[in-house]
Amino acid sequence: MNEPENDHQGCDLRTRCGFYCDFAQRKSAVWQSMIRNYCEGTNFSLCARRIFFTRTGNCAPVDMTPIGTLPKELFDDLLRQD
Secondary structure (H helix, E strand, O other), X not given: OOOOOOOXXXXXXXXXXXXXXXXXXXXXXXXXXXXXXXXXXXXHHHOHHHHHHHHXXXXXXXXXXXXXXXXXXXXXXXXXXX
């Protein structure tokens, strides 16, 4: 599958991305850093969720973050922070 065109800053898929929709409003510095760098910044092409989608055509797993899948314990701990 081809990489979607993007001529603006940030990921053009973010409004359809479960991660962005679920975590963009979280206050945790960890989530905000990922949102700022991958979803709204210039590193969108490095996002593990975007790469998964463009390669498979399927939505990324729920526990996959832009940096990849976190160990369940870490993911759960981060969820409890907000």
